[in-house]
Amino acid sequence: MPEVILLEDEPVLRQELGEFLEELGYAPLCVSSLQEFDLGFDPGRHHLAVIDIGLPDGCGLDLIQRLRQDGQRVGIVVFSARQTSPDRIMGLGMGADHYLGKGCDLDELAATLAALVRRLGLQQRPPEQPAADWMLEVGPRRLHIPGAPSMPLSQQDLTVLRCLMDQAGENVSRRQIIEALGADYLEYDQRRLDTQMRRLRRRVEAESGQTLPVKTLRNSGYCFYQPARVQA
Structure with missing residues (x-):
């Protein structure tokens, strides 16, 4: 980075x-x-x-x-x-x-x-992750991070990560995420979503030393760019 x-x-x-x-x-x-x-x-x-x-x-x-x-x-x-x-x-x-x-x-x-x-020439490849996939456990609301302890999640963070990890490698629109949160896309203050994502990134890095593999698609949405599994 x-x-x-x-x-x-x-x-x-x-x-x-x-x-x-x-x-x-x-x-x-x-x-x-x-x-x-x-x-x-x-x-x-x-x-x-x-x-x-x-x-x-x-x-x-x-x-x-x-x-x-x-x-x-x-x-x-x-x-x-x-x-x-x-x-x-x-x-x-x-x-x-x-x-x-x-x-x-x-x-x-x-x-x-x-x-x-x-x-x-400052381009950097995404940090190499261990071979294991990132895994999201829906029931216990936990994120399993390769090579690090699992991390408990709030309901909002779980919902956002589920949207992204269910479609890992694909672009997920802001509308999809906001509607999954149960909000009206036209009335929702999208800065709230940006703030939530920043906090989630910081928390993952602070607790595991790893970078949450989510890239921001400017004015569009987000993409989870590592292999991922979602377990109900």
Whole structure:
């Protein structure tokens, strides 16, 4: 999972972007100032950076210039409210790979990062799992994780995983999952589903050290990409 360092001083936007990057499968480190960036940036881990320009303790352009002068090959995307043509030219001239305005669709940010991942050769195969399948026990509400202890589930987590694991390897739409939860698709706040999936991923990783093999299909749904069994 590529690690991204995100430098954004506005708290609400920083949280929104961090959650968005998580949904895309990245591992974001979110910082709010140049000082925090310098403390958190690890060239061995952070091969992608999303950087704001106007910051409380300086200018993001100076940071980009310094990174390039130090020979850092990190892929840099400027994400700024300053988006005139001279701003963009200056940012690219300082060493940014791409320059996006904050008014852009987040799907454009996703596509830009994906292009950087390909260009920099950062593609990663899903982590290898042990030979045994992932198994979901419906009655006891337990998830059996290969090579790790089983994990109890809430009814909601069970319902979501059953939708995905019953159709392992296939794309499962948000509508299918929401209707399985007994909710009205048109009235349901889909951010609730995103939050539930993030929490489930974190819990599986915290309890087993393994990555839940579910990929997010942007604006579409999810896919459980490992072999799986469901036992009633």
